[in-house]
Amino acid sequence: MRTKRYKYVYGPVASRRLGRSLGVDLVPFKTCTYDCVYCQLGRTTNLTIRLDDYVPVGDLLAEVEAKLAGPLLPDFVSLAGSGEPTLHAGIGEVVQGIKRMTRVPVAVITNGSMLWSLDVQASLMEADLLLPSLDAGDAGLFQQVNRPHSKIEFEAMVNGIAEFTRRFRKPVWLEVFLLEGVTGTPEEVQRLADRIRHIRPAKVQLNTVSRPPSEEGARSVPPERLAALAALFDPAAEVISEGFAGGTAAAAGSATDADILALIRIRPCTAEGVAAGLGLHIHESAKRLADLCDRGEAVTVRREHSVFYETVRSSPGRRASG
Numbered sequence: 001m002r003t004k005r006y007k008y009v010y011g012p013v014a015s016r017r018l019g020r021s022l023g024v025d026l027v028p029f030k031t032c033t034y035d036c037v038y039c040q041l042g043r044t045t046n047l048t049i050r051l052d053d054y055v056p057v058g059d060l061l062a063e064v065e066a067k068l069a070g071p072l073l074p075d076f077v078s079l080a081g082s083g084e085p086t087l088h089a090g091i092g093e094v095v096q097g098i099k100r101m102t103r104v105p106v107a108v109i110t111n112g113s114m115l116w117s118l119d120v121q122a123s124l125m126e127a128d129l130l131l132p133s134l135d136a137g138d139a140g141l142f143q144q145v146n147r148p149h150s151k152i153e154f155e156a157m158v159n160g161i162a163e164f165t166r167r168f169r170k171p172v173w174l175e176v177f178l179l180e181g182v183t184g185t186p187e188e189v190q191r192l193a194d195r196i197r198h199i200r201p202a203k204v205q206l207n208t209v210s211r212p213p214s215e216e217g218a219r220s221v222p223p224e225r226l227a228a229l230a231a232l233f234d235p236a237a238e239v240i241s242e243g244f245a246g247g248t249a250a251a252a253g254s255a256t257d258a259d260i261l262a263l264i265r266i267r268p269c270t271a272e273g274v275a276a277g278l279g280l281h282i283h284e285s286a287k288r289l290a291d292l293c294d295r296g297e298a299v300t301v302r303r304e305h306s307v308f309y310e311t312v313r314s315s316p317g318r319r320a321s322g
């Protein structure tokens with residue numbers, strides 16, 4: 001069994017939007033321009049808009065290359081992780097480096113808050129798919145839901161996403177994360193739909209709380225209402241469910257405990273989620289997670305009818321970007 005520990009690469013994750021997605025973490029936990037009430041990583045400890053070389057690009061690319069040398073390729077390499085990936089000043093270099101080593105398409109999962117910057121826009125132009133988010137139709141709800149850095153203004157943020165979408169020659173899929181009793185109403189969704197009409201993404205994808213959130217009060221919109229709200233977008237939004245949109249199957253049994261910990265550190269998962277993402281049999285996944293809990297390396301968190309596993313570190317303040 002492999003023993004290599006990965007610091008910047010995790011998964012592949014069974015992603016609802018991208019199939020089997022190899023995650024790349026460009027910023028240290030938890031560095032973000034937002035502090036969303038629904039964030040599955042917990043509270044933002046470094047709320048910033050400062051672009052910096054947060055992690056070494058060479059080391060990160062070496063890990064991606066090692067992962068891609070495995071027997072089965074993921075459907076996407078996704079730049080995301082422990083916060084907002086566009087804060088990394090070298091994200092353009094990362095995209096280009098991955099493009100040079102593989103034909104696997106590169107997706108960038110971002111909150112979209114830095115897209116007003118022409119430098120950030122330029123650095124993302126060689127990606128294959130951009131997945132920004134917009135969770136509120138006005139400045140007041142933007143503050144309430146996303147709790148942005150004080151220098152990020154709602155209008156500039158929306159205009160940045162719209163401008164990038166116009167300039168980018170490849171698809172933009174916009175995620176809208178709705179909260180019960182806050183943004184999950186027909187009035188608020190209509191406001192969002194009006195904004196999104198000007199952005200003109202290739203797809204709008206509706207999501208709601210399904211993993212343990214940062215704030216206990218962040219509640220999920222029931223599925224039947226989510227479906228009704230999706231119809232208010234023009235064209236209708238796609239509801240992205242928690243089901244696993246699996247691509248190819250992974251090599252059974254190839255994941256180490258380090259792989260499991262790297263995955264649940266970034267993204268709390270059920271035993272089924274770990275099994276689907278890492279190509280383990282469900283019994284093997286459940287057993288390995290139970291062992292990690294026994295050793296004090298993982299903990300369980302209950303949400304509605306599901307049990308999620310996460311690392312001890314992310315548990316205390318707890319809440320996945322982005």
Ligand code: SF4
Nearest residue numbers: 032036039111321322
């Ligand atoms: S959900 Fe994404 S954008 Fe919001 S705080 Fe978490 S990492 Fe940042």
